[in-house]
Amino acid sequence: MFPPRKAVLARIPVKLHRRVCLVLATDAILAEEILAHKKIAQDFCGRLTGQALLVRPGRLENIVEELQRMGHTPQVIQR
Amino acid sequence: MPESQPHPWEKQVRLTLGRFDERLLREVAQKLVRPRNTWPVEDLIDRCVDTLANPVLIDRRLKDLDLSRGWLLSALGRSGQRRWTLGQLVELAMALGMPDGIAPIFDLLETGFLFPDIAGLDLEGEPPPPCKKPLLRGFDHWLGFAGSAGLALFVPETVVERARPFELPAALDFPPEALKENDPLLKGGIQVDGLEIPLRLAVLAQIARENPPRINQQGTFFKRDLERFRADSLLAQAPADAQCEIPDFGVFIAELAEKSGLLKRVEGDLHFTGFSTPWKNGLLALSTSLWDSLSTLELWNPAEGFREDFQNGANPFPMASFLAMVALGRLKENCWANLAAVEALVISRHPYWADLENVRPSRKDGWLRPFLLGVAFQLGMVETAKAEGGEWIRLTAMGRRIMRLDSNVPPGPDFSRTLLVQPNLEIVAFRQGLTPELISGLTQLAAWKIIGPACQLILQPESVYQALEGGMRHEEIRALLERHSTRPLPQAVLDSLQTWANKHERIAIYASATLLEFPSEKEMEEALARGLPALRISGRFAVATSEEGIDFSHYKLTATRDYGLAPTVCVEAREDGVTLLEDVASSDLILETELPRFADFDPGQSTQQLRVFTLSPESLNRGIQSGLTVPLLEDWFQSRLGHPMTSACRLILGPGGEAAPQVEKMHVVLVANEEMANGLAQWPETAQWISRRLGPTALAVAEQNLPSLREAMAKIGLSLKE
Numbered sequence: 119m120f121p122p123r124k125a126v127l128a129r130i131p132v133k134l135h136r137r138v139c140l141v142l143a144t145d146a147i148l149a150e151e152i153l154a155h156k157k158i159a160q161d162f163c164g165r166l167t168g169q170a171l172l173v174r175p176g177r178l179e180n181i182v183e184e185l186q187r188m189g190h191t192p193q194v195i196q197r
Numbered sequence: 198m199p200e201s202q203p204h205p206w207e208k209q210v211r212l213t214l215g216r217f218d219e220r221l222l223r224e225v226a227q228k229l230v231r232p233r234n235t236w237p238v239e240d241l242i243d244r245c246v247d248t249l250a251n252p253v254l255i256d257r258r259l260k261d262l263d264l265s266r267g268w269l270l271s272a273l274g275r276s277g278q279r280r281w282t283l284g285q286l287v288e289l290a291m292a293l294g295m296p297d298g299i300a301p302i303f304d305l306l307e308t309g310f311l312f313p314d315i316a317g318l319d320l321e322g323e324p325p326p327p328c329k330k331p332l333l334r335g336f337d338h339w340l341g342f343a344g345s346a347g348l349a350l351f352v353p354e355t356v357v358e359r360a361r362p363f364e365l366p367a368a369l370d371f372p373p374e375a376l377k378e379n380d381p382l383l384k385g386g387i388q389v390d391g392l393e394i395p396l397r398l399a400v401l402a403q404i405a406r407e408n409p410p411r412i413n414q415q416g417t418f419f420k421r422d423l424e425r426f427r428a429d430s431l432l433a434q435a436p437a438d439a440q441c442e443i444p445d446f447g448v449f450i451a452e453l454a455e456k457s458g459l460l461k462r463v464e465g466d467l468h469f470t471g472f473s474t475p476w477k478n479g480l481l482a483l484s485t486s487l488w489d490s491l492s493t494l495e496l497w498n499p500a501e502g503f504r505e506d507f508q509n510g511a512n513p514f515p516m517a518s519f520l521a522m523v524a525l526g527r528l529k530e531n532c533w534a535n536l537a538a539v540e541a542l543v544i545s546r547h548p549y550w551a552d553l554e555n556v557r558p559s560r561k562d563g564w565l566r567p568f569l570l571g572v573a574f575q576l577g578m579v580e581t582a583k584a585e586g587g588e589w590i591r592l593t594a595m596g597r598r599i600m601r602l603d604s605n606v607p608p609g610p611d612f613s614r615t616l617l618v619q620p621n622l623e624i625v626a627f628r629q630g631l632t633p634e635l636i637s638g639l640t641q642l643a644a645w646k647i648i649g650p651a652c653q654l655i656l657q658p659e660s661v662y663q664a665l666e667g668g669m670r671h672e673e674i675r676a677l678l679e680r681h682s683t684r685p686l687p688q689a690v691l692d693s694l695q696t697w698a699n700k701h702e703r704i705a706i707y708a709s710a711t712l713l714e715f716p717s718e719k720e721m722e723e724a725l726a727r728g729l730p731a732l733r734i735s736g737r738f739a740v741a742t743s744e745e746g747i748d749f750s751h752y753k754l755t756a757t758r759d760y761g762l763a764p765t766v767c768v769e770a771r772e773d774g775v776t777l778l779e780d781v782a783s784s785d786l787i788l789e790t791e792l793p794r795f796a797d798f799d800p801g802q803s804t805q806q807l808r809v810f811t812l813s814p815e816s817l818n819r820g821i822q823s824g825l826t827v828p829l830l831e832d833w834f835q836s837r838l839g840h841p842m843t844s845a846c847r848l849i850l851g852p853g854g855e856a857a858p859q860v861e862k863m864h865v866v867l868v869a870n871e872e873m874a875n876g877l878a879q880w881p882e883t884a885q886w887i888s889r890r891l892g893p894t895a896l897a898v899a900e901q902n903l904p905s906l907r908e909a910m911a912k913i914g915l916s917l918k919e
Contacts, residue, residue, distance in 0.1 A: 127751065132713050132754060133756045141707075170740075185704060192701075193666060193706070194666065194706045
C-alpha cells in the first residue's frame with residue numbers, strides 16, 4: 119500500500135504592500151469623522167476601505183497628536 | 198547541545214586584546230597564559246580568554262601576584278560594576294595602602310587581570326583582524342589617550358569572583374573604641390524596607406514618560422529640569438523614615454535612573470524605555486543593580502548634591518563612599534561601627550583628603566552621613582542605632598548580600614495582596630507587600646500620588662491609555678489589580694477600565710504594516726483559513742503588523758510594493774479613451790483609493806495582472822461630487838498615465854466656457870487638391886465667403902454665400918459644379 123498522498127494546496131496569488139501606514143477605525147462613521155477633520159485631512163492619501171484610511175508617508179506623528187487633541191486614544195501599533 | 202552564549206566580558210576581552218600591538222599582546226599572554234610555544238595571535242587571544250574563564254588558572258596567577266594587588270581586586274568584588282575610571286582605581290589603591298596608586302594598576306594590566314577600556318575606541322563597523330590595526334603599543338602609551346572622557350578600565354567578573362576571598366588590609370580596620378560588639382543597647386537598629394529609592398525611580402519614570410528631561414551640551418541637566426527634580430513633591434520629598442537628608446534627592450534619583458539604565462539618552466533627551474530585568478527579579482536584584490551603579494555617579498555627591506564640576510571621573514565621593522561600605526563589610530555581623538569613625542577612617546585613607554587644608558570646607562567632613570544614613574540606608578544596605586558615642590551603623594543582611602559578602606538572605610513574608618482599589622479609582626498600596634515588579638506594573642497603569650508608609654495611586658484615563666499603549670492588554674491590567682487586591686475590584690473600577698479599553702480600541706494606527714492584497718474575497722478567505730496572521734480590513738485586503746509569521750510557501754507573490762516610494766505611471770487608457778487598465782504588478786496602494794473615486798471597476802474584463810476600470814458620465818460626476826476638479830484629474834492623468842487627459846474624458850466632463858454646439862445648413866465645396874483649397878481659403882476675394890475649412894480639400898460655405906463665391910471663382914476661371 120502506498121501512503122496516502124498529501125493534498126497539494128494551490129498557492130494563493132497575493133500582492134504585498136510593505137511599510138504601509140494606515141489608520142483603522144472601528145466603524146465607517148468614525149473614519150468619516152477623522153477624514154473630515156480639517157487639520158489632518160491633508161495627511162491622508164485616501165480611503166482604502168470604509169474604515170481604513172491611508173496615511174501620507176511621514177505624517178503619522180501629526181495625525182496621532184491631532185487625534186489625541188480631538189479626545190481619541192489611538193493605539194499605535196508598531197512592528 | 199547548543200553552544201552556550203559567551204559572557205559579555207569575553208567579547209570585550211577579545212576586542213581589547215585584538216587592538217593591542219602584537220608585542221604587547223605576547224607580553225600580557227606570557228604572564229596570563231604562559232605559553233610554551235609561539236602561537237598565532239588569534240590562538241593566543243583564545244587562550245587568554247580560556248584562562249580568564251578557568252578558576253583554577255586564575256587562582257594560580259592570583260597566588261603569584263603581590264598581595265596588595267589581590268586586595269584591589271577583592272575590593273572591586275564588593276560591587277558588580279566592572280568598569281571603573283583610572284582615577285577611581287588609583288584612589289582605591291592608595292586608600293588600601295599602596296602609595297604609588299598607578300603601579301598596582303599597571304601590574305594588573307600586564308598580568309591580564311585588568312584591561313583598558315579601548316575596545317570601541319575609534320571603531321566604526323567591524324573590528325579589524327587581531328593586532329592588524331593596533332591601537333595600543335604599551336600601557337604607558339595608553340595614558341596619553343586621556344581625552345575629555347578620561348581613561349577607564351574593565352575587569353572580567355571571573356577575576357573579581359576568584360579574588361573576592363582575599364583578606365583586605367588591616368589599614369581598613371576601625372580602632373577598637375569605634376566598635377561595639379554584642380552591645381545590648383544596640384539590639385534594635387533601625388532599618389527600612391529598601392523601597393524608597395525604587396519608588397522615586399518609578400515616579401521619575403512617569404515624569405520622563407510625560408516630558409523627557411533634556412541633557413545640555415555640557416552633558417548635565419537643563420536648568421528647567423533641575424528645578425523640576427528639586428521641586429517635584431514626590432521626587433524630592435524626604436523619605437518617611439529618613440535618618441538624614443539626602444541633598445538634591447530628586448537630582449540624585451535622576452542621575453541614578455540614567456546610570457542604572459531606567460532612562461536612556463536619545464538625541465539629547467532622557468527617555469524612559471521600560472523597566473529592566475532587575476525590576477522583575479525582586480528587591481535584592483534591583484538594589485544590587487542600583488548599588489553597582491552608584492560608583493558611576495558624576496553629577497551628584499553626598500556633600501553638595503548636584504555639582505557640575507565633577508564630571509569625567511574626577512569626583513572622589515563615589516570611591517570614598519564605596520570605601521566606607523567596604524570597611525563596614527569587614528565588620529563581624531553583630532558588630533557596630535561608630536559613624537564618625539567610619540568617616541574619619543575614609544578621610545585618613547583616601548588621597549583626596551590627604552591635603553586636608555586645601556579641601557573646600559564643605560567637603561572636609563560630614564559628607565559621609567548623607568551617603569550612609571541617606572542613600573545606603575534607604576537602599577536597605579545599612580541599619581543604624583543611637584547609643585553612647587553617637588550614631589552607630591552596620592550592614593544589614595541584605596547589605597551584606599548586595600556587597601557579595603554573604604549569599605544567604607532570609608526570604609521575606611509573601612504579602613502579595615497589598616492593594617486596596619477603591620470605587621473612586623484610587624489605589625492604596627501598602628508597603629509590606631510592594632515589590633519592584635509590582636511597583637513597575639502600577640507605574641505603567643496609574644499615577645503615583647503619595648509615597649509614604651501607605652502609598653497612593655490613581656487610575657486615570659491617560660495612565661490606563663499609556664499602559665495600553667505600552668503593550669498591556671485590558672485583561673492584564675485587570676488581572677494585575679485582582680491578583681494584588683485585598684478585596685474584589687469595585688464594579689465602578691471594572692467599568693471604567695472596560696470603557697477606557699474600548700475607547701482605546703476604536704482607532705488603531707499601523708505605523709509600518711504589511712498589507713496583503715488578494716485578487717478577490719475568495720482568495721483572502723482561503724488565506725485566512727490557512728492561518729494567515731492578519732486582520733481582514735475589506736473583501737480583498739488584510740493587514741499584518743509584520744511579515745514575521747507569514748508562511749510564504751502558501752502564496753504566489755504577484756508583486757511587492759514599498760508604500761514609501763513615490764507614485765509611478767501604472768495605468769493605460771484604451772483607444773476609446775474611457776477604459777483604463779491598471780497594471781497590478783506596478784500599481785501602488787494609493788491608486789486603490791484614487792481610481793474608484795471616478796471610475797467603475799469592471800470585474801468581467803479584469804484579470805490577475807490587469808484590473809479594468811471604465812469612465813462614464815456617472816462615475817466622473819461622482820468624482821466631481823466628492824471634491825475632484827478638472828485640474829486635479831489632469832494632474833492625475835499626467836502622473837498615472839504619463840499623458841494628458843483623454844479627449845473622451847474631457848468631453849464627458851463638459852465643454853467648460855466654450856459655446857454650445859450649433860446646427861447650421863452648409864454647402865460643402867470639394868476641390869481637386871489641397872493646394873487649391875489653401876488658395877481659396879487664403880485669397881481674400883474667395884476667403885470672405887468661406888465659413889470653415891473642413892479638411893484638406895473640403896470647405897464649408899453658407900447657403901447665402903454660395904453665389905458670391907461662385908462669382909469670385911469665375912474671375913479666375915474656376916467654376917463650381919453642382
